[in-house]
Amino acid sequence: MLKTIRVALWMTVPVALIGSSVMLWRADQHEQVAAFQPAFSLPDDSGAIRTAGEFEGKHLLVFFGFTNCPDICPTTMSEVAQVMEDLGPDADEVQPLFISVDPVRDRESGLSEYLAAFHPSILGLAGDEAATQAAVESFKVFYDQENDASQPGGYTMSHSSSLFLLGPRGDWLRQYTYGTPADDITADLKERL
Amino acid sequence: MLKLIAATLGMAAVLPAMAHAECAEVSQGDLSISAAWSRATIGTARPAVFYVTIQNNGSTEDRLIGIETPVAGMPMLHETVLSDGVASMPHADQISIAAGETVSLAPGSYHGMLMDLNEALTEGESFPMTLQFQNAGTLTIDTDVVSIREREAPCAPAP
Structure with a gap:
């Protein structure tokens, strides 16, 4: 750091x-001011293209991950699920997104069923390489494919591990670094809603 | 009535003990391993995870050098490394447990990655995991499968 x-x-x-x-x-990024509006245009499991614009009026809680990740991705999705439960009626104003950084494999295995196991509100998006790259660059985050013979398919992904929060007009508001307790995220969101 | 009170009191005494009893502990040589848990999976396509707490009560270092389980064809040790907000997951050849220390395989840190699952892991079930140590040899522990949403060990590690 x-x-x-x-x-x-x-x-x-x-x-x-x-x-x-x-x-x-x-x-x-901790000190970064909300000076930009990340954009994405990515398909959900049904193939429908979803964009940042359609969520206007809601806060977006965005995670970049992949479902072959056994450790921090499920841990973070569990935190998000807890946040959505604890928000109660305010949960309607928050849309959690899981953007795949391993889209080919995640499209094959499907995102919806996996994410619904955590919370039904989490929307999974997996585009092609170009659209994924564009979304990642737009959020000013990072991902990379790393060759590793000890991993399924011979590779794994390194990726930004934080949750990113966008405001109701699409402005980048802040990140919650990996390990931020659900209670802290919920408290921060409740102040904003 | 007295019987009912006695039964209630009995239950009150037994229930906490039962809660702890769920947390298996296995010892051999200087090592004790406990609080082995894993998350339920959806099918077998994605890898599962394995977490455990290892306590070295001896005066020499030991190393965890491998894991084996009938539920996965390719179980490996990995470490989640967070660097400047970016997570990567390198293979861990071995995990050192220094003399007198306790090391936990836990979310965001060391973990077993169970690839080529032979069966889906179902919440409420358990499976055996054999840990291979350089000095202590092999120890096998019963691993509890808990909810996919679990964030920490469902039972406290051995005191």
């Missing part, structure tokens, strides 16, 4: 010099 901050601070030097805002996103 310290390294990130150090690197980010150095990054701000040329930014200040050229007065460009383009590199603002490289600053540590």
Whole structure:
């Protein structure tokens, strides 16, 4: 983390010099101001294309993951499920999204049944490589395929592990880093709703 | 009436004990392993997970070098590594348990990844898992399958 901050601070030097805002996103995301609106255009399990625009008026709770991930993906989806339960009637104002970073495999095995096991409100999206890449870049997050003979299919994914929150007009609001307890997320959301 | 009170009191005494009894513990040599759990799966296409707590009561380090179970053709040890908000999951050749230390395979850390499942894991059932240690040899523990939504060990590890 310290390294990130150090690197980010150095990054701000040329930014200040050229007065460009383009590199603002490289600053540590904790301190990032809501200055952009991530976009995505990705199919759900039925093949219908879903975009950020259709969720206007709702907060979006977005996770980038893959269903062959046995550890932090189910753990995070469990936190999201707990949040949705604890929100009670306010849950109508929050839409959780699971965007696959392993879309070919996840389309084959299907996302809906897997995500419904956590909470029926979680919507799974899995696009082609280009659309996935576009969504990831739009959220200014990261994913990569890593070859690893010890994994199913010979590869695994590394991916941003946080939950990302978008506001009712699609503005990027904040991230909740991996391990943020459901209670903390619920409390933060309730203040915003 | 007295019988009913006696029965109620008896139940009150027994129930907490039953709750703890669900958490199997196995010891061999200097090692005790406990709180073995896994999440239910949907079918067999996706890998399952294995978590456990290992306590080294001895004065020398031991290492977990492998896991084996009849429910999966390819069980492996992995570690979730979080670096600058990015999670990756490298293979762990071995997991060191230093003298006198307790190491937990737990969410967001070390875990067993159970690939090539031979059967779906159903909540409420259990399966045996054999852990291979460099010094202590092999220990087999009964692993509780809990809800896919479980976030922590359903029973407390051995004190």
